[in-house]
Amino acid sequence: MTVVELSGGVGGAKLAEGLAAHLGQDLIVVVNTGDDLERHGLAIWPDHDTVAYTLADLDDEVRGWGLRDETWTVMDRLAALGEEPWFRLGDRDLATHLWRTDRLLAGDRPTAVALALRSALGFAPTILPMADEPVRTQVRTDDGWLDFQEYFVHRHQAPDVHEVRFDGIESARATPEVRAAIGTADAIVLAPSNPIVSLAPVLAVPGLRDAIDEARSRGVPVVGVSGILGGVALKGPADRMLASLGHESSALGVARLLRDLLDVFVIDAVDADLASAIRALGPRVVVADTIMTDDEARSRVGALVLAATRAVPSAR
């Protein structure tokens, strides 16, 4: 079976690894590009690279981002020049950005660059940027609108987020590759990524949601996985962001945001008491251990997500 996963960074990458253990090249990850940025003239794609490095088994699982066995010579030297960069790029990671920037400057579409990087890194699944046009997530805080990475990395997600926008989204279009992937998918998976700044930009790309709705009308199930466990985000600011935007910081709160889309929602065993309230919103609910601490756990969660897709009666 072919599965399309809509994904942000770390949580989505872990689930992608778990799904890839069963699907190999039949997994297509459509990745958020709203976190992308330009630094030092280089094109940096944090969510894409987190997924790519994880699928290539190059990720640093201890640090939680970037490459294993990383060195920091370039950043240390930048500091010696008097500039202490808040967005730190490791030496090995920088090579990816140089490699990508060359291709983008040569006129290649981001999608083509992502496909070429897959070949260069040598992993089986496909990663597709959600769109080829630039989309830049911004968050409104008490200090005004901030670029996403300014908020996320530079300010350590400390400010409360009052509003989110995706600059450029109206000019973006679901790519032919993304539409074809969704059009031929047997199931669509929503990663346990931040629903507000990881999943929402993907779903907001014009044409992408239509493609999903069209797939669902043919009986293709959408299975979500909650990234909020016991009211807390496993990683990142999703919990505080949900709260400051007036949502409930819980699997139920996430289910409410995604209710129009969910056929099945996988929640963690710690949230079993929320199952009936989520069911009342519409989706089936699967309760399971969902923490993906190691390869074995990722594979197990991947398997149960795939099983959940099959639990949906087809032909709606």
Place this chain on the structure above:
Amino acid sequence: MTVVELSGGVGGAKLAEGLAAHLGQDLIVVVNTGDDLERHGLAIWPDHDTVAYTLADLDDEVRGWGLRDETWTVMDRLAALGEEPWFRLGDRDLATHLWRTDRLLAGDRPTAVALALRSALGFAPTILPMADEPVRTQVRTDDGWLDFQEYFVHRHQAPDVHEVRFDGIESARATPEVRAAIGTADAIVLAPSNPIVSLAPVLAVPGLRDAIDEARSRGVPVVGVSGILGGVALKGPADRMLASLGHESSALGVARLLRDLLDVFVIDAVDADLASAIRALGPRVVVADTIMTDDEARSRVGALVLAATRAVPSAR
């Protein structure tokens, strides 16, 4: 006294170090930008950085370019991604390019960026780009027109050069800083750099030659140093380039190219037999040991060049 040196890369950098030993902050190096290039989206200034690293005593004297104690993690990783870059950038060197590219993208003039890098690296003389507008040297070979670094680095200076042009030169202008430096200089020094692709682009910047002529009309001497010794370039392809362009590959050939500009020409002792022929072209000739192998030799050559500027009767 204030001295302006017009310079290319390695030879000019060595002389700059020798002059700086006596002049400190009263040395202003106007550096060729025709060799500059963009790689991976980064602004790379080879001649500027060679002079800057040398003046900051960070240069790798064994390798002859780049920084001492350099590492190559980024390039090695690029190779692992399947791209073996012909223009190799060390990790520490890359930091300079990231630092510079940030400032240029922020809208700073190249001159301002060069001045800021001087502060960051902490050396006494000033380095000024010959112009703020992009100038790109190209050479015509049997394979057609090549970008300078394509010829110089990628093809190892192997092709014969039949013609040279400086793309963008007609839109360039001598900067206020360069004109002010020349306008207040007590002497102007032409580095032992390649006369065709290092000195010629500097002298071709509209307004720069006029500023020199105006200084000379006030009695400011121009002292050149030959980079061709015994018919051979100490470094780089100047000798073959002179020959393939129909010039004599010798100190005399260089003197003929620069004759309109030279008040004094410093040639090496090995070329003593050319002194009278060069004198016949107009300039005084100083014959001396000019090879700058170590700091002591550089300082000695710097001193003799400064002495040569004083040997010129002022008020022409």
